[in-house]
Amino acid sequence: MAFIVNAKGLSCPEPLILAKKALDEHEEVEIHVDNVVAFENIKRLAADKGYTFEGIEEDGVYRILLKREEKLLRDNKVETIPKGKTVIVISSDTMGRGDVELGRLLLRIFIHTLTELEKKPDTIIMYNTGVLLAKKDSECLTDLKMLENIGVRILLCGTCVTHLGIKDEISVGEISNxxxxxQILTLAERLIYP
Amino acid sequence: MKECNEGYLFALFNSTSHVLAAEKILKNRGIPYKLIPVPRTLSSDCGICIRFCREDRQTVESLLSERIEDFRIDTG
Incomplete structure (x- = not known):
């Protein structure tokens, strides 16, 4: 069931603010507005944030249905998520287990070597202590930024970032959930765990 | 890493622990460097080397000589 926001009689930016607030708390929001400017602004908000947007107009009242990405995913409408062909999973701050110092070194070199490969990965996912690589004092930062700049999507596990208390120190990648x-792991054609 | 106007040089070591020791030295002195896999054109007992700016050669060489017995510098 969509959460209903009545924004009739309100002019911008109020309908937009109400929509944003509602979407922070609800996955599915139906918002009613009565002017075209508000309608267009909410449409733009949906596009910017990646919400689905359905709008109908009846007797001067616009009814807009917005759905958040998580809701979409659960509804199995996965086509909105780009299919990652090659996904590299950094599941800790070491490459391999055993000698930690060696493992950290190997991972640095691995990330550096990715920048020199002809075929770059489509996505890099970092979780658990793997997210430490995205910190501002990480030895891998330059290489990761370079990869991101040429279009490699870098996703960080938000729970991990919060758990490790490094949210303010993240300098590359997008915090994800x-x-x-x-979804990306299950859709990947090639999953690589260095 | 800053741009190296004169290109790069490579410091090669006999063991990974020497690489790490050398890295510590350069880091403490603020000398720009990068750990990379040894270029295929070079050969070494260890697969990881330190790339640095050609213009820093003298500084790097003397700093490393103080602490590390066996290393060599290659032009790649």
Whole structure:
């Protein structure tokens, strides 16, 4: 059931603010407005944030249905998530287990070497202590930024970032969530765990 | 890493622990460097080397000589 917001009689930016607020708390929001400017603004908000947008007009009242990405994913409308062909999973801050110092070194070199490969990965997903690589003092930062600049999508597990208390120190990649991460992992053609 | 006007040089070591020791030295002195896999054109007992700016050669060489017995610098 969509959460209903009545924004009739309100002019911008109020309908927009109400829509944003409602979407923060609800996955599915139906908003009613009575002017075309508000309608267009909410349409733009939906496009910017990646919400689905359905709008109908009846007797001067616009009814707009917005759905958040997580809701979409659960509804199995997965086509909105780009299919990652090659996904590299950084599941810790070491490459391999055993000698930690060696493992950290290997991972740095691995990330650096990715920048030199002809065929770059489509997505890099980092979770658990893997997210430490995205910190501002990370030795991998330059290489990761370079990869991001040429179009490699870097996703960080938000739960992990919060758990490790490094949210303010993240300098590369986008903080993501398990819906998106699980979806990309299951859709990947090649999953690489260095 | 800053742009190296004169290109790169490579410091090669006999073991990974020497690479790490060398890295520590350069890091403490603020010398720009990068750990990379040893270029295929070079050969070494260890697969990881330190790439640095050609213009820093003298500084790097003398700093490393103080602490590390066996290393060589290659032009790649």
């Amino acid at each position: 398990m819906y998106v991460i699980a």
